[in-house]
Amino acid sequence: MPNRKQYLIANWKMSKTTNQAILFMQQFPVNSLNNSEIQVILAPSYVSLSILRDIILTASAPITLAAQNCSSEESGAYTGEVSVTMLREIGCQYVIIGHSERRTLFGECEPMLSKKVELAVKAGLIPILCIGESRELYETGATVEYLKQQLAPYSSTLPFLLAYEPIWSIGTGLIPTREDLSTALDAIDSKFPDTPILYGGSVNRKNISDLLCHQRMNGFLVGGASLEPDSFFALYSAMNQNNHHG
Ligand code: PGA
Numbered sequence: 001m002p003n004r005k006q007y008l009i010a011n012w013k014m015s016k017t018t019n020q021a022i023l024f025m026q027q028f029p030v031n032s033l034n035n036s037e038i039q040v041i042l043a044p045s046y047v048s049l050s051i052l053r054d055i056i057l058t059a060s061a062p063i064t065l066a067a068q069n070c071s072s073e074e075s076g077a078y079t080g081e082v083s084v085t086m087l088r089e090i091g092c093q094y095v096i097i098g099h100s101e102r103r104t105l106f107g108e109c110e111p112m113l114s115k116k117v118e119l120a121v122k123a124g125l126i127p128i129l130c131i132g133e134s135r136e137l138y139e140t141g142a143t144v145e146y147l148k149q150q151l152a153p154y155s156s157t158l159p160f161l162l163a164y165e166p167i168w169s170i171g172t173g174l175i176p177t178r179e180d181l182s183t184a185l186d187a188i189d190s191k192f193p194d195t196p197i198l199y200g201g202s203v204n205r206k207n208i209s210d211l212l213c214h215q216r217m218n219g220f221l222v223g224g225a226s227l228e229p230d231s232f233f234a235l236y237s238a239m240n241q242n243n244h245h246g
Contacts, residue, residue: 006243007161007198007219008236009041009066009128010226011096021048022055027229030061035240038219041066041094046082053091066094066128069102072115084116084123095120096221099130100167114153117160127160128221130200131188135168143180144187151191161196162188163221169201171223175211176201185216205234212242 016024021044033040043066044052056063071081087095097120098113113129120127131150133143147164154160164184169175176184181199188197199211200221211217219239226232 004037005196005218006038006239007041007196008038008232008239009043009094009096009163009198009219009221010232011043011068011099011200011221011223012045012226013068013101013223014045015227016044016048018045018048018051021045021052024227024229025052025055025059029229029233030059030063032233033062033236035243036062037243038236038239039064040236043068043094043096049087049090049092064093065091066096067092068096068099070095070097070116070120070125072112072119074119084119084125088123088125092125094126094128094161096128096130096163100132100165100170104167110150110153117154117158121159127158128163128198129154129160130163130165130221132165132167132169132201138166138168138180143184147184147187148191151188156192156195158195161198161218162192163198163200164188165200165221171202173202175203175207178210178213181211181214182216185214189216203235205231205238208235208238209242212238 040063042063049065067087070084070087071078075083097116102108117127117129131147133146137146166176185197196218198219198221199217203220203222204225
């Protein structure tokens, strides 16, 4: 396998206030994050990034920060936008780009997203690019074709992570069958053999061991199950065990 490093990413979406993010950090067992092959990444709201950075630094916690989005513009008169330079300066190492909620609820698509990826890389951030098909495409068997189309603008040499998140799986409790997930991972791998590929969509402590059987997967982007310290840590423990025995 080209890349053994694993990633566990908490996407808190718009679910946690800063006080709730601080409380999470007080309860999350950072001293038990002792496997250096598993990178834990938190993606809080923009407004909580700097306080989380300070908490992480003070605790010397092996955790890094991701933003949930960034502007497709570098700087200037773009009211309400947050630039990649601002994110870098505040201590982010990663930025989620093209989450399906950005695509479906806010109309984001390529080429805007490929511009964000380019700017993020230029600023020294590692983009986590989300891709994934709708239920309709899944049901008509068009997943692979659609993933290829979504990935067409991107070069295999880009220093980024790919998160395969079937839209029908996000927040629904449904996950792809083992065969369907393998097919999707293989399709992505055929163009991006050296890129870490994550899975996202209803990952929880019950289904993670099934998902961990995919050799070509380098971790998870987690929404719901990342909100509580114990359920998020349960995912870490499952990955840790798999990493030792796998
Ligand atoms: P979920 O969200 O784990 O709640 O399905 C995943 C995501 O949206 O990244």
